[in-house]
Amino acid sequence: MVTVRPFPIRDGAGNALTAFRGSSEAELRRLGGRDVVPAALVVVEYAGAVLMVFDAxxxxxxxxxxxxxxxxxxxxxxxxxxxxxxxxxxVRLDAVAVAEFDLVAPDRRELLAVYRARLRAAPRLLVNDEVLDFLWWPPSDPVGEHMNPLDAEIARRVARMPTA
Structure with missing residues (x-):
């Protein structure tokens, strides 16, 4: 059983995940441009685990x-x-949520689009200058050392969502 934590959820720098709600592609388009939703995250699921990347x-x-x-x-x-x-x-990416953050450097509120990819086979992953390693993390496991707790919580919440 995947347990979700109450908001806000903070990382070591003081950034906070303050809200998470289901969303569709149409709603993301209605939210508007880059200033409103400046980024996107992808929860890649395979064999009961979520792909985490080690950011260099x-x-x-x-x-x-x-x-x-x-x-x-x-x-x-x-x-x-x-x-x-x-x-x-x-691979197919489905819009599944919008995550809201209060960030500290610089101080701002930010919405991020969250997408899901469900894989049937293990992908060939490519290390590069930005990503040094990969981890298939079961969302029911504790948050590991050096793991972003905000991203882990998003992964847990997506893992609990039904398939479209």
Missing amino acids: WRAAWELPGGGRERDETTHRTAVRELREETGIHG
């Missing part, structure tokens, strides 16, 4: 994802970031 810059395990580029939709961001960070491409 932050030295932490986190979900694949990143910032939107000019004139890019959140879906396109999720597709691009997943390919760049893992080598995974050509």
